[in-house]
Amino acid sequence: MLNGLYADARFPQLAALMSAALAGGPLRPASAAPKAALQNTFAVLNATICHDVSWPRDVRTYASAVAADRIAHPLTAGMPVNIYTCAFSPAPKEQPVRVTSDGPANVVLVQNLRDPATPYRKALNLRRAFGDRARMVSVDAGGHGSYLENGTACGDAWVTAFLADGVRPAGDVTCPG
Secondary structure, three states: OOHHHHOHHHHHHHHHHHHHHHOOOOOOOOOOOOOHHHHHHHHHHHHHHOOOOOOOOOHHHHHHHHHHHHHHOOOOOOHHHOOOHHHHOOOOOOOOOOOOOOOOOOEEEEEEEEOOOOOHHHHHHHHHHHHHHEEEEEEEEEOOOOOHHHOOHHHHHHHHHHHHHOOOOOOOEEEOO
16 A cells, blocks of 8 residues: 555555455555565665664554554554564664754755655745755655655756756746646
């Protein structure tokens, strides 16, 4: 289900899964093992988020959260608060970096308006913290990725211009879907 939220193109498959679950099944079996790219994405995700902050280590903490979440949100059945590999990762060795408006003006943020993992309002908070040293390219799309595979022509053009030539928009930009 979580993977189904990460790109608009996966919504039909997610809808079929949700319909089957609400109707009491049966669920269609997965057609194949995850692609290597998805496996690599998961490895990078773990390496990144597991070392940003300390995670609870007590399994009972997660069990309690899952039990409450299953009642409050039966469709996701506790998935958003379940134990994650980070519970078994080493604690971070450094304090998180505080984002401020001090520093070089060479930041481009890219954010989908309907991202299931990073709410748009949180991206706006980060944008404000960077101040004038950042520009934000907002993409009128769902999903978590905003570039190439899940991007739009407008958003892709701005990201490519920045990555290839260091060119940022003069101000924040909103790209149509």
